[in-house]
Amino acid sequence: MRSRVAVARSITSQLTSVTSATIVAVTMSVSVKSCYIRGLEKSPSNIFLPDNTPIFVGRSPDTGVTDAKCSRQQVRLCANYAEAIVTVQQIGIHACGFNGFKTQKDVRLVARHNDRLELLYGKYAYEIEFNPPPQAKSSTSRKRSHELAADEIGSRKMSRPDNLSNNDGEEKLSTNGIHQEMLNAGPSRFPEESDNDSGASAKWESFDSGKLMIYTASSVQHRSKIAAYDMDGTLIKPKSGLVFPKDCSDWQLLYPDIPGKLKQFHANGYKIVIFTNQAGLSTGKVKIKDFKLKIEKIVQKIGVPIQVIN
DSSP: OOOHHHHHHHTHHHHOOOSOEEEEEEEOSSOOOEEEEEESSSOSSOEEOOBTOOEEESSSTTTTOOOTTSOTTOEEEEEETTTTEEEEEEOSSSOOEETTEEOOBTEEEEEOTTOEEEEETTEEEEEEEEESOOEEEEEEESSOOOOOEESSHHHHSOOOOTTSOOOSSOOOOOOTTSOOOOOOOOOOOOOSEESOOOTTSOEEEEETTTTEEEEEOTTOOOOSEEEEEESBTTTEEOTTSOSSOSSTTOOEESSTTHHHHHHHHHHTTEEEEEEOOOHHHHHTSSOHHHHHHHHHHHHHHHTSOEEEEO
């Protein structure tokens, strides 16, 4: 029997056909001489990031952080002066903050000049600072530009396709502070079920006897850039305050500014995708009808064309 991952691979062409992607090329009138993370709160000092040398930042006298939730090696930072980027990788158990979004353990992101980093989400804020500051301009590249380097991301969502880059070096990843994943296009496959055959209207599709379900809101378009998110704990939380929701109506947005941020990414040319893994569907504890209604209400609340994959 085909696994859920295999089915997901077979329909990646529905997400995007990555033939060309817009990336940000950095040009500098003067070469970068130094890089720091500059404390935005009561940090004892700025922290120097040497060129191409990994630095671990966390609970220490240098940062002044004494919070036990912040590991001594909370985040790994590696500056690249030639490209004016800093690779950011959460090492500690608790999430960091990156441009207003939560990071995930072992997922590498790329920070640029003036990007915001929080050692713990919402706390201990720093700003990336290159000297002299680089000047960014847009350009177009034929190669895929948004590659996810996540050692454990497959166990939490879908296994990464075998042809996705996993270079141990400093990957050139997406900026904008979100967990982004570009999937190679594969052969398309027709869904076993579809609530609506109209491409212009919202529709539900089912694959592999319901093991994979996809909701595509109206006005969703194929785009070369994807902003992908977890649903639970990243976009929503139980309204009841419990660890797990009581039912499909027990939810609220995690933060009030989430719709605004997603609208901004959508306006900047990103397709918004949500990955969720509702175990209750396979056990029968959650009715498919209730789950679908929950997803539709969440998308309506956010107010952006979104594709949801479960």
